[in-house]
Amino acid sequence: MTSPPTPGPDLTDLPDTELLRLDHQVCFSLQAASRAFGGVYREALKDLGLTYPQYLAMMVLWEHGPLPVKMIGERLHLDSGTLSPLLKRLESAGLVRRRRSPEDERSVTVHLTEAGAGLRERALPVPRTILGATGLSVQEVLALQETLGRLTESLSRAG
């Protein structure tokens, strides 16, 4: 709007101090937003007795039914080092149960208990609460996701 997108050198001609400032703010803004999300989710999930990562795992199960740990991990991009204790906590809370697959004894299938399935009802209003708290329009949400998607892909390629 204010200035045309420069077709020339993009950022390589900025001084180090400016680069440092910008860079700091990018990752920092991201962390700040994550942290703020965490706070809102903590509040919204308090009554359900779930943390945000636990809520994500429950969402996967609510949506897809019984799944092996591996599949849950792939959907959430979490490895067994994170999921194993998390699922154990969900199990000791009586929301899920884990069972070795008869066909492949290496695989552990996680399925909801009655209590776990019943919790879905109480979790339904959560997304609306969260999205409302963002204060963003749907268009902005979509644009943000698009940018973040490209960002993540670039970073993943670089890492």
Added chain:
Amino acid sequence: MTSPPTPGPDLTDLPDTELLRLDHQVCFSLQAASRAFGGVYREALKDLGLTYPQYLAMMVLWEHGPLPVKMIGERLHLDSGTLSPLLKRLESAGLVRRRRSPEDERSVTVHLTEAGAGLRERALPVPRTILGATGLSVQEVLALQETLGRLTESLSRAG
């Protein structure tokens, strides 16, 4: 997609299933980007022997000189429960030293050692590496920060 993008009511008329999907993706995109950033920083900071939060703390000290823990925490939005062990690790790595303030014995001032100050030189190229890895233009970075800033503020107000 039964209705055109209405300029009026924003999201309150979307069905729960769609809301759930959108919402999921917002926080999820954010987490994915954070994770990807983490990987790139891990790689970039490996030679310096710093983690990303440690790098942030060092940046604050490089920029502002000796500071009490409280001030570092305010800049990074971290509390003492996070900072105390982090700073202790930096101290045992010989990069900083902690000293009770003579004026106010409650306050602990953190200052760089010679090694810590010297590390700045080797950290200078990091921001350029990171920003390059994002694959974003300066305009996009600024727009992203603006959106994230508003998002964070809304979420903080809601939390």
Added chain:
DNA sequence: CATAACTTAATTGTGCACAACCCAATGGTA
């Protein structure tokens, strides 16, 4: 001066993320 209220760090406990490792089951191959 004495006490209450506030401030600053540190500590403790819970939970998440990730790397590195181990173990058992699987599946292919010689």
Added chain:
DNA sequence: TACCATTGGGTTGTGCACAATTAAGTTATG
């Protein structure tokens, strides 16, 4: 058959984030 790489879970260790509590010091107020 015996061998071996792969796969799926689990465990351990390190480090970050945050809540709640404690301890010590400072300031305000009676």
